[in-house]
Amino acid sequence: MSVAENLAEIRSRIDELARSAGRNPEEVKLIAVSKTKPVPLIKEAVAAGALDLGENKPQEIVLKYPEFEGDNVRWHMIGHLQKNKVRHIIDKAELIHSVDSLALAEEINKRAETIGKIQKILIQVNVTGEDSKSGVSPDDAAELCREISKLNNVRIMGLMTISVSGYTYEENKRVFDSLAALAARIDGMKIDNVSMKELSMGMSHDFDAAIAAGATMVRVGTAIFGARDYGAKNNAN
Ligand SMILES: *Cc1c(COP(=O)(O)O)cnc(C)c1O
Numbered sequence: 001m002s003v004a005e006n007l008a009e010i011r012s013r014i015d016e017l018a019r020s021a022g023r024n025p026e027e028v029k030l031i032a033v034s035k036t037k038p039v040p041l042i043k044e045a046v047a048a049g050a051l052d053l054g055e056n057k058p059q060e061i062v063l064k065y066p067e068f069e070g071d072n073v074r075w076h077m078i079g080h081l082q083k084n085k086v087r088h089i090i091d092k093a094e095l096i097h098s099v100d101s102l103a104l105a106e107e108i109n110k111r112a113e114t115i116g117k118i119q120k121i122l123i124q125v126n127v128t129g130e131d132s133k134s135g136v137s138p139d140d141a142a143e144l145c146r147e148i149s150k151l152n153n154v155r156i157m158g159l160m161t162i163s164v165s166g167y168t169y170e171e172n173k174r175v176f177d178s179l180a181a182l183a184a185r186i187d188g189m190k191i192d193n194v195s196m197k198e199l200s201m202g203m204s205h206d207f208d209a210a211i212a213a214g215a216t217m218v219r220v221g222t223a224i225f226g227a228r229d230y231g232a233k234n235n236a237n
Contacts (some may be wrong), residue, residue, distance in 0.1 A: 014030060052094070053074070074094035080134045085112060097124065156194045
């Protein structure tokens with residue numbers, strides 16, 4: 001199937017899943033995760049209406065960004081972000097999904113201030129607790145939000161998480177429900193400058209459970225663009 005056909009099918013599944021969860025399909029944004037994929041293939045997705053693109057490496061955003069100027073695309077930084085890379089993407093990212101420390105938020109704040117931008121961010125939470133995974137622990141998330149909320153040039157829009165590959169639907173649903181519950185708890189604290197409107201959760205294999213749990217953004221790569229070939233390039237993730 002073509003990228004356009006894959007996109008249409010996924011969009012209609014998202015709509016159906018949202019409706020069966022009693023939600024408005026328009027509340028669920030599809031982010032097409034284009035990491036490692038070549039520009040012509042991504043252009044096919046953009047032509048088919050996928051204007052929100054997800055990348056997990058700053059360098060890839062830097063390389064692809066000029067190819068899509070004039071296409072009205074929004075770049076989402078969804079991968080682990082090192083402080084020394086922030087300056088490369090600060091003028092390019094619509095939303096940074098992967099903020100998990102005050103130090104990173106401070107660097108984003110500093111760079112955003114320099115270019116007169118208010119950078120929208122999500123707080124990445126490590127719900128499942130594996131050591132290998134980025135993200136703040138659920139117990140520390142509220143305090144991190146409180147600290148970041150004092151920074152003038154970043155705006156917390158919600159939370160993001162990654163589940164565990166190989167989990168069943170029920171296991172994924174528990175992970176995503178707990179992120180939604182955490183967002184509700186933080187929202188209840190009414191911290192100035194902090195919104196919990198967005199829940200970025202769900203990938204190709206688990207966006208069904210994420211939508212049932214309230215995802216407002218799903219990040220889908222493989223199901224749109226096909227499997228990634230990490231051997232062909234020097235991509236570590
Ligand atoms: C690669 C990636 C995705 C997309 O994964 P697929 O399984 O290809 O849909 C989503 N979120 C993050 C953070 C990723 O790095």
